Amino acid sequence: MSGLEVEEAMTLRFEHRDTEIGASVVDRVWRTRSDAEDTMTSAARTCWHLILSRRRGCLLAGLRGPETRATVAPVPPDTEFLGIRFALGTVLRPHPASSIINGNVPFPVTDSGRVVIGGDDWEVPTYDNVEHFVRRLQDAGLLVRSRLGEEERERPGADPTMRTLQRRYRAATGLSRTAVTQIDRANAAATMLLGGHGWRAVVETLGYFDQAHLAHALRRYVGHTARELQAGEHSTLSFLYKIPPVPGS
The missing domain is CATH 2.60.40 (Immunoglobulin-like)
Structure with missing residues (x-):
């Protein structure tokens, strides 16, 4: 193990x-x-x-x-x-x-x-x-x-539309690719903040526009602010899983 x-x-x-x-x-x-x-x-x-x-x-x-x-x-x-x-x-x-x-x-x-x-x-x-x-x-x-529609791209003569691939992705995951990326990125941001990184490093590393963009994502997806996470002033959190280097991948 x-x-x-x-x-x-x-x-x-x-x-x-x-x-x-x-x-x-x-x-x-x-x-x-x-x-x-x-x-x-x-x-x-x-x-x-x-x-x-x-x-x-x-x-x-x-x-x-x-x-x-x-x-x-x-x-x-x-x-x-x-x-x-x-x-x-x-x-x-x-x-x-x-x-x-x-x-x-x-x-x-x-x-x-x-x-x-x-x-x-x-x-x-x-x-x-x-x-x-x-x-x-x-x-x-x-x-x-499911390989989330990628296998369709590999079939000889197959040329599925983007809408078809998006529909199959959502059928397998229940989420859009955009939602997956946003949720994974917020979890990665929380993990970085809990690990001692400042909000500027999080914004730069994960591609948020600015502090306000990061704050909105944290409130929606994590339920705590950057300050609460960094200071330990938050309620018990579910386990924040380590994710791939590129969120959503």
């Missing part, structure tokens, strides 16, 4: 890693535990997650879709969370990303503690064996990877 990292987010301590499957399907696996009842600022996200939570022996499972704005989410006490963040363009056939934008889809859990997805029940994964779970979903044809 490579890429193991630990990051603190106020009362939540996130442990996360990459996977043996590779970033083409799963972007990141994470886990955390809450000690007390709290709220969390959930930053906008381009990808969907499968989230499993366990509290006092009770298991809950479901999808959290891409989010187009920052929201405040409740955090129950004494709860263990396991999350699988799927790469942009990965599709769970019963629940395409476009159907769960800014939403959640709960999955039934059997009396024996297995989660029901696509009409079949599955053994609940652990932090260390997510790869086995994901491969089983792939083998069953439930989990597939």
Whole structure:
């Protein structure tokens, strides 16, 4: 298991890693535990997650879709969370990303503690064996990877219009390319600010027009100002994932 990292987010301590499957399907696996009842600022996200939570022996499972704005989410006490963040363009056939934008889809859990997805029940994964779970979903044809329309460009004689490519991109991700770039860039900006960079360096590095442009993006997509992020004067934040050097790529 490579890429193991630990990051603190106020009362939540996130442990996360990459996977043996590779970033083409799963972007990141994470886990955390809450000690007390709290709220969390959930930053906008381009990808969907499968989230499993366990509290006092009770298991809950479901999808959290891409989010187009920052929201405040409740955090129950004494709860263990396991999350699988799927790469942009990965599709769970019963629940395409476009159907769960800014939403959640709960999955039934059997009396024996297995989660029901696509009409079949599955053994609940652990932090260390997510790869086995994901491969089983792939083998069953439930989990597939779209190349977001790029494969159409490579077919002999294929010449899809830009509108066609945009429609297929949105069908696979639930978002436009512009929205993906804006959300990824805001997450990158927040990560830089939390890491000690000044707003001028963020604007220059990530291509914002000016401080006002950056401030607007942070309010919409992260829910906190640059000053709050730099000074640590913010509520608990959802995990800010490291993204590619070029946001949206």
